[in-house]
Amino acid sequence: APTPAPGRLSARGQALATTFCATQLEVQPFTPGIADFSAFPLTLWQRLQNKHWRMTYPDMLDYNDSGGYAPLRRAIADYLRVFRSVQLDADQVIVTTGTQQSLELCARLLADHGDTVWVEDPAYWGAAKAFMATGLSIHPVPVDDEGIHPGAADNAHPPRLIYLTPSHQYPTGAVMSLARRHQLLSTARAHGAWVLEDDYDSEYRFSGPPISSLEGLDVDGRVLYMGTFSKVLYPGIKLGYLIVPKPLVVAFKQAHYDLNRPGQMPLQAALAEFIEMGHFSSALRRARQSYGERRAALLEALKPVLTQDTFISGAEQGLHLCLRLPAQVDDQALAQRIAQQGLTVRPLSAYCLARHDLKGLVIGYGYAPLSEIQRCGPVLAAAVRQIGPPR
Ligand SMILES: Cc1ncc(COP(=O)(O)O)c(C=O)c1O
Numbered sequence: 170a171p172t173p174a175p176g177r178l179s180a181r182g183q184a185l186a187t188t189f190c191a192t193q194l195e196v197q198p199f200t201p202g203i204a205d206f207s208a209f210p211l212t213l214w215q216r217l218q219n220k221h222w223r224m225t226y227p228d229m230l231d232y233n234d235s236g237g238y239a240p241l242r243r244a245i246a247d248y249l250r251v252f253r254s255v256q257l258d259a260d261q262v263i264v265t266t267g268t269q270q271s272l273e274l275c276a277r278l279l280a281d282h283g284d285t286v287w288v289e290d291p292a293y294w295g296a297a298k299a300f301m302a303t304g305l306s307i308h309p310v311p312v313d314d315e316g317i318h319p320g321a322a323d324n325a326h327p328p329r330l331i332y333l334t335p336s337h338q339y340p341t342g343a344v345m346s347l348a349r350r351h352q353l354l355s356t357a358r359a360h361g362a363w364v365l366e367d368d369y370d371s372e373y374r375f376s377g378p379p380i381s382s383l384e385g386l387d388v389d390g391r392v393l394y395m396g397t398f399s400k401v402l403y404p405g406i407k408l409g410y411l412i413v414p415k416p417l418v419v420a421f422k423q424a425h426y427d428l429n430r431p432g433q434m435p436l437q438a439a440l441a442e443f444i445e446m447g448h449f450s451s452a453l454r455r456a457r458q459s460y461g462e463r464r465a466a467l468l469e470a471l472k473p474v475l476t477q478d479t480f481i482s483g484a485e486q487g488l489h490l491c492l493r494l495p496a497q498v499d500d501q502a503l504a505q506r507i508a509q510q511g512l513t514v515r516p517l518s519a520y521c522l523a524r525h526d527l528k529g530l531v532i533g534y535g536y537a538p539l540s541e542i543q544r545c546g547p548v549l550a551a552a553v554r555q556i557g558p559p560r
Pocket residue numbers: 202266267268269270293295334339367369396397398399404408409
């Protein structure tokens with residue numbers, strides 16, 4: 170696309186158009202972050218949608234100022250209470266168009282222009298972009314094997330918000346330890362900061378003990394929890410949820426209404442019934458089984474390349490894992506070479522905000538069917554093996 174002439178965009182617009190830009194959607198084997206939408210029960214979904222459109226009464230076509238369709242909010246609350254140990258009433262659920270909108274709402278309501286937000290380094294680009302768009306100052310905080318790890322240098326940049334993916338850090342896959350969770354909450358308390366927990370893929374846990382939400386440990390109501398239907402249903406459904414502490418509920422609902430004019434009530438009603446009738450749990454069960462097999466095939470294919478300094482992180486959960494590589498490897502060039510074989514992996518260094526010590530490949534196993542993973546896994550492994558002499 171032609172670059173806009175200087176001055177046509179605002180400084181913020183210029184930054185938004187050029188920084189943390191998602192690469193074009195390439196749906197090929199190993200593209201991270203993409204689920205297999207072909208498994209979605211379309212016929213059933215169509216039937217439910219038709220039913221709810223037939224039953225739609227005029228109110229359902231209006232904007233909605235209550236945080237979303239009440240039965241859907243109840244269904245989300247029941248699910249989160251049982252499966253994610255989130256402490257909530259349905260009244261605290263705000264249905265959004267996904268994590269992006271949840272993040273922007275939090276940034277607009279809880280921070281002022283120029284306030285500091287701590288963001289994990291490496292980071293989820295979508296979050297960094299939402300904070301840029303809302304005029305916050307991003308302070309990258311390094312992630313290690315136990316999750317985000319703020320030190321004295323970070324405390325010198327007191328945060329107003331702390332954004333993190335504690336259950337499965339995006340993209341390294343690190344699971345935040347219990348000790349680190351308690352530390353983080355007390356650091357947030359010391360700074361008077363809000364914590365934004367992005368629990369984007371906890372529906373898929375394949376090994377290791379179950380992990381509860383960080384919100385479940387929060388005793389003073391400073392964690393805002395967000396999730397999405399993008400990974401279990403399909404991204405284009407554009408539905409997610411934000412759980413806000415009770416004292417913020419009224420302000421968030423009002424601002425959501427004023428800023429976003431939410432609606433889509435017939436769609437929300439169809440989804441509520443999809444969950445209530447057990448179709449969501451069945452879809453999840455089938456998806457877990459299928460992604461589990463794909464994950465196992467990918468792990469098997471990568472076995473021959475593993476050494477002391479080429480190892481896998483974050484494979485216990487989600488739809489991607491991270492193959493960590495020695496610091497001297499050019500992971501961007503490697504990802505490009507792999508792309509020439511019709512496979513998409515993302516270089517870990519491309520997610521880094523301020524650090525230069527992380528190299529690796531972020532590899533998804535959600536999109537491609539098992540047979541494709543079995544066929545392409547060895548191709549991927551062969552490309553990795555070519556990076557140099559024995560490491
Ligand atoms: C860390 C993280 N959060 C959220 C999302 C997606 O959220 P949504 O589609 O609801 O905006 C993604 C998508 O890949 C993600 O990687």
